[in-house]
Amino acid sequence: MTSKTMPSEYKSPFSDATAFAENEHARAIRDKFPVAPGHSLIISRRIVSRYDALNSEEKRSMWDLVDEVLDRLKAETGATDFNIGINMGPAAGQTVWHVHIHVIPRNAGDVEDPRGGVRGVIAEKQKY
Secondary structure: OOOOOOOOOOOOOOOOOOOOOOOEEEEEEOOOOOOOOHHHEEEEEOOOHHHHHHHHHHHHHHHHHHHHHHHHHHHHHHHEEEEEEEEOOHHHOOOOOOOOOEEEEEEOOOOOOOOOOOHHHHHHHOOO
């Protein structure tokens, strides 16, 4: 899907998810397929496919919620390190057409060599 604004008939897979935190323009939910305990998603209330389709107030609300979720996850999981990211567009690996920010707690030893972090989306570029 390449449209920045979703057709009215699009059914977001996040529509029925229970939020554990929210604000005016965003909600926080747990990822259904977590890569680590506590893996959470910050989703926009307005259903659009891409981050660049959000207005500045919606973006600010999403990042405010990222900060709140970080605090909660630190307390819940004990994690002090995190990956935070957005897949925007098919070439970037986006498969769900409702913009969301991943907040993934990380702990020492959860992968053999974490260096390069999000650079791992292109495996041969992760180590430099």
